[in-house]
Amino acid sequence: MSSRRKFIKNTALGTVGLSALVSSFSASAEANKNTSKAKPVKKPLVISTWRHGLAANEEAWKQLNNGAAPLDAIVAGVGVPEADPDVRSVGYGGLPDREGKVTLDACIMDKNSDCGSVSFLQGIKHPIAVAKKVLDETPHVMLTGKGALQFALEKGFKEENLLTEKSKESWKKWLEKSKYQPVINIENHDTISMLVLDEEGNLSGGCTTSGAAWKLHGRVGDSPIIGAGLFLDNEVGAAAATGLGEAVIRTAGSAMVVELMRQGKSPYEACKEIVERIYNKHKNHKDMAYLQVGFIAVNKKGEYAGYSIRPGFNYAVYDKENGNRMEDAGFKIKKK
Numbered sequence: 001m002s003s004r005r006k007f008i009k010n011t012a013l014g015t016v017g018l019s020a021l022v023s024s025f026s027a028s029a030e031a032n033k034n035t036s037k038a039k040p041v042k043k044p045l046v047i048s049t050w051r052h053g054l055a056a057n058e059e060a061w062k063q064l065n066n067g068a069a070p071l072d073a074i075v076a077g078v079g080v081p082e083a084d085p086d087v088r089s090v091g092y093g094g095l096p097d098r099e100g101k102v103t104l105d106a107c108i109m110d111k112n113s114d115c116g117s118v119s120f121l122q123g124i125k126h127p128i129a130v131a132k133k134v135l136d137e138t139p140h141v142m143l144t145g146k147g148a149l150q151f152a153l154e155k156g157f158k159e160e161n162l163l164t165e166k167s168k169e170s171w172k173k174w175l176e177k178s179k180y181q182p183v184i185n186i187e188n189h190d191t192i193s194m195l196v197l198d199e200e201g202n203l204s205g206g207c208t209t210s211g212a213a214w215k216l217h218g219r220v221g222d223s224p225i226i227g228a229g230l231f232l233d234n235e236v237g238a239a240a241a242t243g244l245g246e247a248v249i250r251t252a253g254s255a256m257v258v259e260l261m262r263q264g265k266s267p268y269e270a271c272k273e274i275v276e277r278i279y280n281k282h283k284n285h286k287d288m289a290y291l292q293v294g295f296i297a298v299n300k301k302g303e304y305a306g307y308s309i310r311p312g313f314n315y316a317v318y319d320k321e322n323g324n325r326m327e328d329a330g331f332k333i334k335k336k
Contacts, residue, residue, distance in 0.1 A: 041302045041319040043201060046073075048194040049242045049296060049306075052081040052090070053316030054324055056192060061318050070196045070204035071110055075129050078192050078208050082126050085164045089190035092125045093164040094210025096171050098178070099217040102162040105224040106131045106208035107142075111234040117142040119224040123159040124152045128208040131224070142224060174214055191223050193230060193240030195298050203238045203298070205230050212245070221245025227255035237261040237300060239271070242313070243293035251278050257297050267297035268305035268330065275307050275332055294329055309333060 044064055046057045060077030064070070082091030089095065096102045106127035107117035116135025119142060121127050130152045134143055143151050153159060163171075191209035198204070207223040207230045222229035222245035229245070231254035232238030239257035241248045248254070253274055260270035275293060282288050294308030296315050306315045306329030313331065318324040 041304070041317075042321060043197055043199050043302055044319070045197040045298060045302055045304065046077070046194065046318040047296055047298055047304050047315060048077070049192055049240070049294070049313075049315050050190055051314065051316070051326060052084070052087045052190075052192060053194070054326065055080045055084075056194060057316045057318040057324050060194065060196065061324070064196070064198065070198050070202065071108060071132060071135075071206075074108060074194050074196060074204060074206040075126075075132050078128050078194050078206055079126050081192050082128065082208055085166065087190075087192075088167055088170075089210055089213075090192055090208055091127070091210060092162050093167050094162065095167050095213035096163055097211075097213075097215045097217045097219065100163065100168070100171050101217060102167070102210055103217075103219075104162075104208070104210055105220055106206070107224045107226060107230055108132050108135060108204075108206040109226060109230055109232055110135070110204050111202040111232075113233070115141055115226050117224040117226065118148040118152075119144040119220045120218060121145070121148045121152070123149060123162065124157050125160060125162060126157070128206055130155070130157060131206070131208075141226065144220070171214075178214065191221075191229065191242045191245075193223075193242060193296065195232070195238045195240055195296060195304075197238075197298055197300075197302055201300060203232045203234050203300070205232050205238050205240055207240055222248035222253070225249060227252050229254060231255040231258050233258050233262065235262075235300070237267065237270075237298055239267075239295055239297040241293065241295050243308070244287060244291055247278050247282055247287060247291060247293050251281065253278065253293070253295065257295055261297065261299050266305065267299055267303050268307065271295040271297050271305055271307035272330065272332075275309055279309050279332055296329075305330070307331065 056077040060073040063073035081087040085093030104127040109115040116131040193207045209223040239254040294313035298304040313329040
C-alpha cells in the first residue's frame with residue numbers, strides 16, 4: 001500500500017502547468033539504469049503488475065504445478081489481491097467512486113482468442129471469476145452493470161458489501177474537499193494484470209481492478225476492454241496495461257503492443273514504442289498532468305519486459321530458474 005501511494009505521489013503533477021511539466025521532464029529511457037530489456041526464460045512464465053503481483057504469481061504458479069488450466073490459474077492468482085482488503089485498487093476494499101460505490105472491471109482471454117469480460121460490476125468480490133463464466137457459458141464477450149450482477153448471482157456468486165471501513169473513511173475524507181468532483185491522483189493506477197506462458201508455449205491473460213478512485217459513477221476504464229487493457233495472439237505474444245485507462249483506451253494500447261511484436265519487435269521495444277505513442281498523443285491533453293501508463297508483455301519465445309511513461313512501475317515475474325521476484329520497468333521520462 002505504501003509503495004503504491006509513494007509511486008502515485010511521486011508521479012502525480014496535477015498542480016503543475018504544462019509548460020513546467022515539459023521543462024521538468026526529459027526523455028531518458030536509454031539513460032535509465034533500471035531499464036528492463038527483453039529477457040528469455042524457460043517456460044512456464046507468469047508475469048503480473050505491481051507488488052501485489054507477487055502473491056498473485058505464487059498462487060497461479062501453485063495452480064499450474066497442480067495441473068490447473070492456465071485460465072483457472074489466472075483466476076486463482078489474481079483472486080488473491082481481489083480478496084485482500086489492503087489492496088485498495090482491486091476487488092474487496094477497493095476505493096469507491098464519488099458516490100461511495102465500489103465498482104469492478106475484469107477480463108480474461110485464452111490461447112484461442114476466446115474472452116470474457118465484466119464492467120461496472122458491484123457486490124461481487126471476484127469479478128475475474130465472473131469474466132471467466134462469461135467466456136465459458138455465454139456467446140458474449142462483455143456483460144456490464146446490473147446485467148453482469150444478475151448473471152453472477154445466477155451462477156452462484158455471493159453478493160456482498162465490498163466497501164471496507166478503511167476505504168469508506170478514505171472516501172469520506174475525500175468528500176470534505178472534493179466539491180463532489182472526481183479527482184485522479186492517489187491510489188488510482190493499480191490494476192493487476194497477469195500474463196501466463198505455459199509449458200506448451202500457449203498464452204493466456206487476465207485483468208481485474210476497482211478502477212480509478214473517486215471516479216464518476218458508471219465510469220469504465222481499460223481493464224475490461226479486450227485490445228486496451230489486455231490482448232494476446234497465441235501466434236505472437238501477449239500484453240497488458242496499467243495506469244490511466246482513458247489513455248490506454250484512446251490508443252488500443254495492448255493490441256498495439258502485440259501488433260508490434262508481430263512485426264518483429266521485442267517485448268521491450270513494443271512496450272516502449274506504444275508508451276511513447278501515448279505520451280506524444282497526450283502532450284497537450286488535459287490528462288497530461290497526471291498521466292502514467294505502463295505495459296507488460298511476453299512473446300512466444302518467453303522474452304518479457306515492462307515499460308512505462310514515468311518511473312515507479314514494477315512487475316512480478318515467476319519462472320523455474322529464478323523463482324518469484326520484482327523487476328523494475330523501463331521508463332520514458334524522469335525528473336531532473
